[in-house]
Amino acid sequence: MGIVVVGSIGLDDVQTPHGSVRGVLGGSASFFSVAAQFFAPVSVVAVVGDDFPPDYLEMLRGRGIGLEGLEVVAGRTFHWHGRYGADPDRPVSLATELGVFQDFHPRLPEHHRREPFVFLANIDPVLQLEVLRQAEGLKVLDTMNYWIEGKRTELLATLRKVDVVIMNEQEARSLTGLSHIMAACEVIAGYGPQVVVIKMGEHGSLLRTPEDLFTLPGYPVDRVVDPTGAGDSFAGGFVGWLARRGQASPGAYREAMVMGTVMASFTIEDFSVRALMRADAEKMRQRVQRLREMTLLPSLDGLI
């Protein structure tokens, strides 16, 4: 089954304790689509400027990612410059140049409106709502603190229309005012989305559905080179897997959490989408197996 993603495609300058890069492929839709394309057909709705390197377009196209919904307009591409210190969950944004993204109004190409899955990356909730009106599939939404603080009312109106929300724990706390994550999950479910996914960085992630509560640790990578795009790669693995399974059952949601975790673990091992591009089925199987071993609770039946 197919997925349409609406988000940013941009160019990043990133400094981390392990090195720095300039002008690399970034943006939520980039990480999402590269992660998801391992599992299902993906089409991107985004905008770039006429300065965007054709090589990056070729790279995405080479992966079979649909770019009919990608507008190329006169002006500069969205550009982010960030620096990470010791804490991978808290980058410092040194500069954010919106460029052509400033006037972006996403339009789903007609034949994408009936895709069974739509992912709304962390763009303005007003734009997200515009997209929701054009889409028919299972609606999955990400957001960020900038919108939680700046457009709370609009975000709450948008949340009422989605099936699944994926956010990180700081965002969940900020949205609900609750520090206890389980309690925050219940409140967020009350805002609309039946399914709530909370990403907690190294602490793993949590899935709450009407039938299920599931937790999972982060994958223990040896070296976090660059955390940029981890959340979008998680979402790509998650939605990609649901699309591949063609269902949104409790079992499929658990599987999707595992695959989201695995895809994020690749991303953080190198800059941009480099490590993600090197992923393959064998590496995925190894990481799934490792996660299964790490989380296998012994039975205490008959011992207590």
Add this chain to the structure above:
Amino acid sequence: MGIVVVGSIGLDDVQTPHGSVRGVLGGSASFFSVAAQFFAPVSVVAVVGDDFPPDYLEMLRGRGIGLEGLEVVAGRTFHWHGRYGADPDRPVSLATELGVFQDFHPRLPEHHRREPFVFLANIDPVLQLEVLRQAEGLKVLDTMNYWIEGKRTELLATLRKVDVVIMNEQEARSLTGLSHIMAACEVIAGYGPQVVVIKMGEHGSLLRTPEDLFTLPGYPVDRVVDPTGAGDSFAGGFVGWLARRGQASPGAYREAMVMGTVMASFTIEDFSVRALMRADAEKMRQRVQRLREMTLLPSLDGLI
């Protein structure tokens, strides 16, 4: 197999968003021993003043907890006054009166020196080292930020002599200067203890042994009434279970992590040791089962 615990027995005044109590039973050795006695014989080495309520001694004795190593001396009992806000991991200490604890020099009664398990609660690392010289069993140690910051050299000398260290993630970060918990675990193992257990509050806990890496979520309690003693109850369930199993195998360590998590989950549901005292085998079995369900990773064999 028997356990000897060296720590504090005290009186607490606690305020939380769910209420407040005054003069209730507190202290690391209290929570530890009440949690551990469900699984194995426990003896306490601690000190209280002559103001200590006899009812509390009767309560501990009624649970079969050995008090031959408890000194009762003239003076005031250790007293802690704390307040919790929204974040259960960060209490505010309003007052700490050491009282008779100030001059405490733990002496293990002769017949306790060969207990197969010894737990050193978060007292001064110099005292912990004194105890280690008197003990022969498997040595499990807890510590706290106060000593990490104030007696780092002494703490490192003590860590070289222990088999298992249990600490929370803020302490692990503070001790190693590393924000990445997995990396911090490896560094701590290099200080001496073969087995490292990191407690992460609602985020669960992590076990690192030379053979194993295991993660486990926090138990999802409906209402955290008072987090005081959660860590010591975890340690009590953990060491208690190892003693019950009479082994320190990789499998027994995983089981012990589960039981530590379950015992901590009881403690935080009420003030002092109240909810912990109400625990029973049936409630434990239910919580172990719930944790197993929450963490059961689906197999993706043949699907990737």
